[in-house]
Amino acid sequence: MATTKELSVEDKLRALYDLQLIDTRIDEIRNVRGELPLEVEDLEDEVAGLTTRLDKLKSDLEVIEENIKVRKNAIEDHKESIKRYTKQQESVRNNREFNSLAKEIEFQELEIQLAEKQIKEMKASIEHKKEVISNSKEKLETKQAHLKHKKAELDDIMAETAKEETFLTEKSGEYRGMIEDRLLMAYDRIRGSVRNGLAVVSIERGASAGSFFTIPPQTQVEIAARKKIITDEHSGRILVDSSLAEEERQKMEALFASI
Template identity: 85%
Template sequence: MATTKELSVEDKLRAIYDLQLIDSRIDEIRNVRGELPLEVEDLEDEVAGLKSRSEKLKADLDVIEEQIKAKKNAIDEHKEAIKKYTKQQETVRNNREFNSLTKEVEFQELEIQLAEKQIKEMKASIEYKKQIIATSSEKLAQKSSHLEHKKSELDAIMAETAKEEAFLTEKSAEFQAQIEERLLAAYTRIRTSVRNGLAVVSIERGASAGSFFTIPPQTQVEIAARKKIITDEHSGRILVDSVLAEEEREKMENLFSSI
């Protein structure tokens, strides 16, 4: 196999344009997926968050129910204490003992009132949390259904394109290995700096593809001669002549159709 140093300028131009065609095809495949992977990821996070919130609220309900039970037990104890102090009042020897017992009874009654108020507040909290749980459950069902739909959509696209993408990614690496480091670095730099990922373009109707800037006739002659690497002074893209581009497109189409 020839080394990259033995490649002619024309061979380099063909190799870099082939690489562009392969990478553009990979871009097309990934564009089909679009934002789906991110949508699925966001939905998964949202569903996990809703589940976590519902579980926490349900755990809160259990805690509140236990607290209500404890308050009810405390009320029973306060009532028993009132009975005891009231009974003791029947056998007191003086007013001071009677008044002391009366205060104890009043204290127990206040404790009962406080406990009943707290139970009422806790029951209201339970109803509020149940409403939130119901709303969250409804939202969770909707989001889960939406997630399953998006996952199925993504899985279908992945199944359809996975083989082709893997093949093209391997081919991209093969072509990169044929291109000298400096030229490949320039290609990568240009490709990442332009929106459509086109680092190598052909001359179409006297202008670089996708550009309104006309290429001077002398420059067009030099590009067609394929004796040196020429870039567009406006976009920085590497330029190839339309004949070479057509030949390589046909070659790559045959490669793509064989997948």
Template identity: 70%
Template sequence: MAQKTEATVEDKLRTLYDLQLIDSRIDEIRNVRGELPLEVEDLEDEVEGLKTRMEKLNDELADINHSIADRKNLIEEAKALTKKYTEQQKNVRNNREYNSLSKEIEYQELEVQLAEKHIKEFKVQIEQKKETIVQTKERLNERESYLKHKKGELDAILAETEKEEKALIEKSEEFEQKIEERLLNAYKRIRESVKNGLAVVSIERGASAGSFFTIPPQVQMEIATRKKIITDEHSGRILVDVALAEEEKEKMDKLFTSLQ
């Protein structure tokens, strides 16, 4: 902590700019991957969703087949009862018993008709389910194939950049430790607020890099003295002079080469 306090403004600016160069390199690597990780993640979710849908459809199909079996059993039972009641009618002693059995027979016949009607409806549902299952299976196969292709793309990019990115992340954390908390928080806040993540920039053609607003000559001279941390009044970015930026770029380029 004592070293951070003793560091000159120039030391702070150099360390901040080095950190910016490291973080920008990490951004570049991640930009190469682009939307691929998210695309792969979305495809994985879609594939899982389709698998769940397939399981649900197969379960529903099994339930319908079970319902058909139940109705067939009911028909067999109703026919057996009808036969039983018909036989009993032959031995009745009065009209009341005969009529009572006739009602039972009629009821069982209605049960058979209703069960047969349900079986027909279930068979229609089975055909519809089977058609949906075929379509879902085709979609699942297509999505799995596409996912495999996209994973291959992502794995190839990761194989090229993973080692360097990991080393750069470690370097970024290492350089963060060299910067006082207040300044580091400001750096991170600026990085989050600008599109390209550039929180520390050099002056290019009289303006801060990435900005069209000219910086007054007096302010440019003050920046070049490296005695004070100065921010661009328009973008809020921390400014460094061109000479410092070039020196640090040369140094960090050697570092990046060694990490690849």
């Protein structure tokens, strides 16, 4: 392979156009995948989020159920206290002691009422959380099924295109190595600024491909001479003549077919 300095202008134009054809083919392969990788990533995030939420809800449910047990045990303790204080009232020596025990009994009864109210509220909370858990499980299962489908779809596409993309990416690197930095920077800049990624285009019917602006006849002659790098004054794209473009297209099509 010739070094960068040894390339003629025509060789540079051919290398640039070949690089464009390769990169365009890589773009096409990636466009086939489209938004699938992002869709899969988003679905994975959603599934992870729903799983975490479901685990938290189940944990909350366990805490509430444990708190209900604590309240029920407390109620039994309060009932035992009431029995004890009631028994003690039978052997008091005066009204003051009797009234003091009566207040204790009243306090224990209030504690029982409070615990029962809390248990009722917690049971309502459990029913609500069970409903949320059920809905979350249903949503999670739907998302998991969707994710499985999308991952299978992506895996199929990746399996079909991985070999070709790897080969073309390596080829793109080879051709980039043939092109001087100044031209490569211009190529990358133009590619990044246009929607279709075409930085190098051929002259088609007197205009640059994809453009409605006519190239002056004198400029067309200069492009066909392949003595200097010429850009479209309207789009900034690097221009090559149709004959060179056709020759390189045939060469690249043969390369793509061999993969």
